[in-house]
Amino acid sequence: MAYYRNNVMQILKSVERSLIINKDYYNAIPRPTKEEYTALKMSIIEKGQLEPITVNKNLTILDGHTRYDIMYERGMEISYDIKEFDSEELERKYVVESNIIRRHMTDFQKVEAVSSFYFNLVEKRNREKSKIQIYKTNRASSQS
Secondary structure, X not given: OOOOOOEEEEEEEOOOOOOEOOHXXXXXXXXXXXXXXXXXXXXXXXXXXXXXXXXXXXXXXEEOHHHHHHHHHOXXXXXXXXXXXXXXXXXXXXXXXXXXXXXXXXXXXXXHHHHHHHHHHHHHHHHHHHHHHHHHHHHHHHHO
């Protein structure tokens, strides 16, 4: 099953409009080291943007935060792909998995990122179950 329904490449002139940074997505994966950041910055300066930033339909960055930071800072045109997901869970899963695949992370960092995703998922489902239970309890007591 694909995570997204469409894939549209667009160009963003950074001076015209900014993409949105979701702090949870930004912090879902460890930030690059100073050396990794510098290497990526030099690559972008020399070769330009090789891979588009991935965003959702609201222009929230899902993948490519560091590339975006570098390119925005330099006033470069930014290309991006829009991906739509069937649920927030699939979107967040994409954020974690796309970064784990590409980033140079230790095994511990990978486990930490994935476990954080699943912890948040379980927490959300438990909140939804509690709301349903409260609704059922209130409904039953009002019918008595």
